[in-house]
Amino acid sequence: MQGIEQLVESIQLHRQYLLESGVTVSSAQRQVHSELQALIMQAVTDALKTEMSDEEWDSTIADITRRERDPYTVASEIQARIGLGGGISK
Numbered sequence: 841m842q843g844i845e846q847l848v849e850s851i852q853l854h855r856q857y858l859l860e861s862g863v864t865v866s867s868a869q870r871q872v873h874s875e876l877q878a879l880i881m882q883a884v885t886d887a888l889k890t891e892m893s894d895e896e897w898d899s900t901i902a903d904i905t906r907r908e909r910d911p912y913t914v915a916s917e918i919q920a921r922i923g924l925g926g927g928i929s930k
Contacts, residue, residue, distance in 0.1 A: 888918065888922055890922075891918070891922050892918070892921075
């Protein structure tokens with residue numbers, strides 16, 4: 841029984857350390873950041889699929905591959921089409 845009591849006490853002390861040090865907050869913030877980023881990326885991908893057909897996407901990729909268009913300009917154009925402001929930085 842003494843071993844279990846020591847284990848429980850060690851777990852409680854470690855939990856208290858995590859709470860006081862902010863480690864659990866940082867971990868939670870990283871998790872929320874990651875989830876939010878994934879949701880935004882999915883929304884952008886969905887908007888892109890709505891605005892561009894597969895054929896247009898393939899053609900755009902081919903243009904960039906042949907260096908007929910540059911990816912930064914294309915990205916800015918797509919960004920405007922799906923309603924995102926700003927621009928793409930080189």
